[in-house]
Amino acid sequence: MTDQRPDPDALLRELKLKEETRTGKLKIFFGYAAGVGKTYAMLEAAHHAKEMGVDVVAGYIEPHVRPETLALLDGLEQLPNKEIPYKNITLREFDLDGALARKPQLILVDELAHTNAAGSRHRKRYQDIEELLRAGISVYTTVNVQHLESLNDVVASITGIAVAERLPDRIFDRADQSRRICWSGSRRARSTGPTRRPGPWTTSSP
Numbered sequence: 001m002t003d004q005r006p007d008p009d010a011l012l013r014e015l016k017l018k019e020e021t022r023t024g025k026l027k028i029f030f031g032y033a034a035g036v037g038k039t040y041a042m043l044e045a046a047h048h049a050k051e052m053g054v055d056v057v058a059g060y061i062e063p064h065v066r067p068e069t070l071a072l073l074d075g076l077e078q079l080p081n082k083e084i085p086y087k088n089i090t091l092r093e094f095d096l097d098g099a100l101a102r103k104p105q106l107i108l109v110d111e112l113a114h115t116n117a118a119g120s121r122h123r124k125r126y127q128d129i130e131e132l133l134r135a136g137i138s139v140y141t142t143v144n145v146q147h148l149e150s151l152n153d154v155v156a157s158i159t160g161i162a163v164a165e166r167l168p169d170r171i172f173d174r175a176d177q178s179r180r181i182c183w184s185g186s187r188r189a190r191s192t193g194p195t196r197r198p199g200p201w202t203t204s205s206p
Contacts, residue, residue, distance in 0.1 A: 024138040026129070027177040028112065031144050038142040038181045039110055043072035046108055046140060050076065057104040060094035062111055079107075084117045091117040096128045100135055107132060112143040113165040126171050143167060 027045075029038040039061060050056045058078045061070070079102060082095035093116055099107055109132075114125040122128050129139050148167050172178070 022136045024133040024136050025176040026133060026138070026171075026174060027140050027179070028172065028175045029140065029142045029181050030178050031142070031181045036181050037069075038144075040066075040069045040072065041179065041181045042108055042110075042140045042142055043069065043076070046076060046106070047072065049106055055105040057099070057102060057107050059099050059107040059109045060111075061108065063092075076108075077104075082120075084119050086117060093117050093120060094125065094128060096121060096131065099132060099137070103135065103137060106138045106140065108140045110142050112141040112171070113167040115165055126167060130171075148172065 029042045031038045046056050056076060058073055058076045079095055079098050081092035084091045084093055094109055109129055112126050116123060116125060129141060132139055
């Protein structure tokens, strides 16, 4: 009888290829205005993931968020910010190289549409997140509706406020999940379920 056992070297090569081509999952916490509780909801979801045994790291959380939101950082590993000198001040940015070196299963990165400081590897934070995803790291992130490219002009015509930081629709198109967040009367972030932008778009429930 012919020996049909698999070649161990071939199996190792196959496993290595699968590992190299595995991409992370992207979940976007989506709000209609600043302060609706996107970061709060993201941090709550991160604690739930950690309880389920996921290796979670807070990569970058905006420092101006509410105290009750920052309190949710307790119990989560936090990646130090990258300090970038700019004129007479020091800017603090997400440390992409530090995140790639740490390589958690899941990382939290606030403010998806943010423009990075000069001297950063990528101009936009969403490009940092794309690199994380390619490295196999899953990402939770936040963004407001007015930053989405296809809706920017519509929102500006309603509010009278135009924002310079825009997010390409393709980032939403590649998201594995999104959650629309609004305030509840109890001042806690409330998730209202999957949300869709105009046009072809698919999202799954958490």
